[in-house]
Amino acid sequence: MKYTAFTYLLSFSLVLCLIGCSHPTMTSEENGTKDSLTSFKSQLTIDSLPAHEQKIALEQQFQRISNKSLTDSTRYDYLSILAYKAFALEQKELFKTANSTAERIAQRLGDTSRMADAHWNYGAYFLQEQVYDSAYYHYKQASELYEQKQNWYYTGKMLYNMAFIRSRLRDYTGSEILIIRAISHFKKVNRDKQLYESYNLLGIIYKELEEYDRAHFYNDEAFDYLEKLPDNFSMHAGYLNNAGVIHQKQGKYEFAIEKFNEALQKFDLERKNKNLYARLIDNRAFSQLHLKMDETVLTDLTRSYQYRDSLQNESGMVISNLHFSEYYAKINDTNQAIRYAQRASVLAKEIGNNRDYLMSLKLLASLDQQQANDYLQTYTTLSDSLIQAERQWRNKFARIDFETDEYIQETKRLEQQKTWILWLSAGLLLILSLAYFLTRQYARNKQLLFESEQQKANEQIYLLALRQQSKMEEGRIQERRRISEDLHDGILGKLFGTRLNLGFLNLKGDQETKQLHKKYLEELQTIEKEIRAISHELKYEMTDSGMGFHTLVNNLLESRGTLGDFEYTLTRSDNLNWEEVDEKMKVNLYRIIQEALQNIVKYSKATHVTIDFQKELNHLQLMICDNGIGFNSNRSSRGIGLKNMRSRTEKLLGTFEIKSEPNEGTKISVQIPLKTFTYETK
Template identity: 25%
Template sequence: MIKLTLNCIRLSFILWSTLVVCQIDSENLSALPKGITIEAKEKKLVDDAYFLFNNNQVEKSYVIAHQLKKTLKTERAKFNCNLLLAYYFKNKALIDSSIYYVNQSLKFERLDNDSIKTKGRSSAYNILAVNYKNKGLLQQSKKWHLKGIEESQKYNEKDLYYTHTHGLALTYGEMQNYSKALELFEECSKYEGDPEIVFGSYINMGMIYSSLKDYESSDKYFKKGQELSQKQNKQSALAIILLNLAANAQEQNKLNKAIDLYEEVIVISEKIDLHNIKLIAKMNIGSVFIDAKNYKDAQLIYGTALHDAIELGLLSQQLNIYKNLKQIAIEQGNYKNAFTHITDYFKIKDSIYKLQKDEEINELEIRYSTLRKEKEITILQIENSNRKLELTNQKEAIENLRLQQEIENKESENQILAFQNASEKRVSEINLLKKDQEIQESKLIRQKSLKNTILYSFLILLVPIIGLLIIYYQKLQAQSELNKKQEEVSEQKISSLIKSQELKLIKASIEGQDKERKRIAQELHDSIGGNLAAIKLQLNNTFANGKAEALQTINTQLDDTYEQVRDLSHNLIPKKFRKNNFCEVLESYFNNIGEASNLKTSFIVYPRVAIDELDEFLQIETFKIIQELITNTIKHAKASSVELQINLVENVLNLLFEDNGVGFNTKNNSTGIGFENIKSRLRKLSGTFHIDSRINRGTIINIEIPT
């Protein structure tokens, strides 16, 4: 028996108005009429993005919101733009990305007045609560629903209050705290402002009482939901409620009532094309008939359910149906049909296995097909012999009927001679009875031999099938071991390549250091060494000859030597960050990367002057971290565009680095040398490092460094 549950979860979007859909990009700001404030312009652009989202143009609204996020100035627009991105990723089941954008939106929560601020916060808290519930972090979900309830009560926002209360009840239900869940659902059922919350509360209370085996209370709330759904003409919800009512009746052994409700579900489902619910109802009717040992009707209903399951392509339901049909055939003693159903069952199971594993074993398939054809030929031969027997029996029956008609004709013609021929008639009737008895005996003998033939054939075919399955299992085990060894070899190759690359980098670094040492040594030898030798000769001549005018020349040479030493030491310090032009250096670096590769680069910094005035050591370390991020993107990400945003807010330097590359699984991938270097630098700076990446979605890296 299969049940369905229905959890009604409402989503609240912050919309200022409904506007006409239009093409939006960063140039729309200048295209709007003059005299309108920046806040009004940005408000219109974000409104349009929400309009697209609510009218099934989700991907288009995402692209627009992502573009607007780079150019928006006002806090209200930034808040709602990030919240829209959070809704988008929640609908895509990308929970971590959705949580990230909710947190980004909450950074811009300082809105114009307290009422709007309350609505915005409460909606953001609802997204966080739903995301954490879907992630399985029920305590976190509970926390954010409670914060949302507290926020909505500040200005008596009833709709948001009951939205969070309903969500909190669902979370308590997931935590199996049914008493608390029922208490909150009961409160929500009395809210007249939103019929969907009332409707969802009745259904969820019905499901909780059903799981507690309190079918009387369960039926009471389901019937309330039934009345509401009939009143609002929600046929799909009505079908689900009736299906649950029927399941309750079946578990209470009220089989006739259960069948009536299941048939009502089928009628409604046919009207509005709820094919899956219709199929579940049919299968549950079949289970009722099996419980009542009404195998004939069970076989008929499962036959129609099988037809529907095949049309819908529902393989698991087909497995269930074939399994039940096999059991019905065994109960009826029809081993031929049982064998056919179990064969179809394994055929579907094999199809599911192939779809899941995506592997084909051609040799086994050929052998299996050969055996199956031989089995089908055997079955056809048996069926042909049965048909011949049936034809023979039909001919004999026709002959008997003809003889009876002749007897009746003779009786009507010879009624006058009836008494005279009574003895002859009795003799002929006795002969006919003997003949009928002989026919019945021959039928029984044939049926017995047919059953024995089917049983022996089944046993003969079962042995090679079991052997094939054993061989197939052994081959899978061998293939699994081979795959493991190949993975180990591949990992060793990758490790050796990485080590080789690291050795090359170290060698290049050492060569660069050797060249720099040679250059410094050459400078010291050629320039400073020569000057010192000349000074020594001048001093010797001065003391030997007693010439005071040579001291002026020596003083000049000493000044030249000092300047050379000073220039040499200054060459060892990076000149990039000496004149408060850190942002220009980064911008130039990004432009050079874009010109030297196929990467499309984007660099945004705010506030530029304050960042240029940061400590030189912090600037140098930040620059090296950005170089490492760019190097990783070029080597691994296969990206076509990269974006870097640098912000200085409340003495915290925030780096947001984003690419559109292939991405990676942060749970499975071990961190490489590049990420370890970045973490090492951030530990010296007391910074934090967060990665948000998904396969084929790109990578977002968020770094925060206290200044």
């Protein structure tokens, strides 16, 4: 009876494990793909066909998928469904072909979830084939990939499957570690059913380790989650069976029978779950056999065997034969006891149930004294080989864990190396970019410095030109004054003296001669007046030294007019005296005009330009107008020319305004305070 409950629960857990291998919900990147996947699943509803027709149908679908124009992600989804269907219908070669193709696609996509799904499929396949090391390897690969994606539910399921495999091979310590990890993940996502299964398996493990108090504790923990599940009668009955078996192991047969009876009375298992019903009445009979012999023991054992035989539950039939043997040994019917023990031994050996085969050998050795040594020898040999096999399995699992962990560490190392390379590359790129930026900035600053120096030099040249023009104008004025003074003080005085002397001459002659003399004196007087007028004109005309600035602006207009093919008008108010205007203001005004004319030549297509200077109160106003094509002045301009004009105006504490409309020409207004600027520049 030692393995009765354990065998049942491991078989039950295996069913749960395989059911749990159904694929995660698939997502698709294409419109209508979910509908097409549903349609594809319906096309695979071929369970009722004969096996060879199922194979042909699945192979045809595989060829269609291979030849159809699909994205990799969609092709993977189709292949994954096909692989699962082939697995369910035991079409092994097609399963491996479809799943390996799907795995390659997942690797090409770099899709961690899909790679994990492919490993999950392999794990389920190898578990069904009882190739436990391969199954364990693929489940571990899947668990690591799901953990990378922080998919705690699927990570927990893979850990549960790994724990199940190790418990099946009696590596209870390794199984315990894995199932505890699985529980921690299931708790993160509140998966009650998986928590029930995990605590249930943990209770079985501690029962096998003969830590019965802990087995009870975890069995009760499983029940706490079981109560949260709907339609749980089979699992509830299974929980009661587990509790009864643990009491049975402790020798508490009355408590065990209570649990078995509760399960049998509470649920209609004889109709709903005959396998579980047979197990419960068998366990109850076995406990009753050790507690107190009565007529119900043989009745329950017989009914249990009959159900198991009808259900072809060979493992259950082995257990029933062992219990029959113990029953007849209890009533001292040794021959019957040996006969049932031998039946159990033969059947256990046929189905490869080594644990129950060992139990039958041990029972036969105690019953058949004549062949006891042979049975014990066979028992010892098989037990040693099983212990060795279990040790080898544990070593395999440890090696898989080590190699996988080593691979993970190497992967992490390569990832870190890749990260360092990326950071170093980024840092180097940043340094190069910074160096390039600084070089560009240095060159730009140097260019700006050069332009600034050039501007200063140009302004100095203009100031020198303005001063030179002023000097020339001043020289011209002085020369005119000198000529005026020479004419007035010299020539005019001599003429006056000559005229007086001629007037006092006592000329003799006829009247005509006297009239002619008088006429010449009058002409001399007229010449004196003309010379006096010329002298005054030379002295008082063009006394404004500001005519030099006016001339410079006129020269600029003349040169730009020739270049831009436009006519111009230059005017100023009479009350504007350029001598009152600071030279720095003149420089900036000249630069503003120069920049405006430059823009007119380049963009305006104007035929006439007007520049007007007006003095209003204490302000100087400059107006620059053209009849060009204009532009939308409401839009912000990025041109440096306008910015420079505005900047120069602001330096003079003035205001700058530009008005323009398409096809309406352009008007620039600059207004500068004269006194304020003079004050600021002192």
